[in-house]
Amino acid sequence: MSLDPTTWGWPFPATVAAFFVVVVLRANATYWLGRLVRRGAERSRAAALLARPGYRRAEGWVDRWGAPAVTVSFLTVGVQTLVNLAAGVGRMSLWRYLPAVVVGSVLWALVYSTVGFVGLAAVRLLWDRSPWLVVAAALLLALLLLAHLVRARRRAPEPAGTAR
Known part of the structure; x- marks a missing residue:
């Protein structure tokens, strides 16, 4: 099977759906990997850094304003993995992360299914x-x-x- 979806013979909505499933699973796996990294850091010498007020403020900023960055990252090349990982490490709340990742994944699927x-x-x-x-x-x-x-x-x- 070719990597070019225009040669698959699938209906366009099925191609978009396939890309959506792949990217939403990948993005969420990266987010949860970031959460695991964070949990490990809390049990290491980095725990003191994570407890600093500046780091806590940055986490709050990521939680509050990071959702647009998550969505827009899907329109870039090479940045989305880092942004999703940072969202996990920064413990962005799921109620903000999930809608952002769904919208970004739809955009990514549409872009990669076409242009x-x-x-x-x-x-x-x-x-x-x-x-x-x-x-x-x-x-x-x-x-x-x-x-x-x-x-x-x-x-x-x-x-x-x-x-x-």
């Missing part, structure tokens, strides 16, 4: 024509991202009491 694999097919076609073009395009994208991050850091206000 996600079109993009992959385009990269594969370009690779067949010239692997160097794919490498050059990837390097260009990496440089543009790096330039954006550097520019954003320079524009960010300086934290009080620090000097660059």
Whole structure:
């Protein structure tokens, strides 16, 4: 079976449902792994760090405002696992986490059932024509991202009491 869902011959809703089930299971497994990591940290030398007021405030912030980050992370590449793990480690409440992960999983399933694999097919076609073009395009994208991050850091206000 090909990895391209457009060749499966499945009805579109079935393809979206299959992707949804896979991603919602993966995301929740990552969340619960984060919970296990947290439980282990509570029984280690890191327990003192977890009890600090700053860490407790950060946990409260993650619980209160982390749900949108969970949802949006599904529209990124390489970030969603870290965000779901952080939600687990930060003990985000399930009543906030689960709706966010369901919405994010629906978005992810829709993207990967449609344009996600079109993009992959385009990269594969370009690779067949010239692997160097794919490498050059990837390097260009990496440089543009790096330039954006550097520019954003320079524009960010300086934290009080620090000097660059």
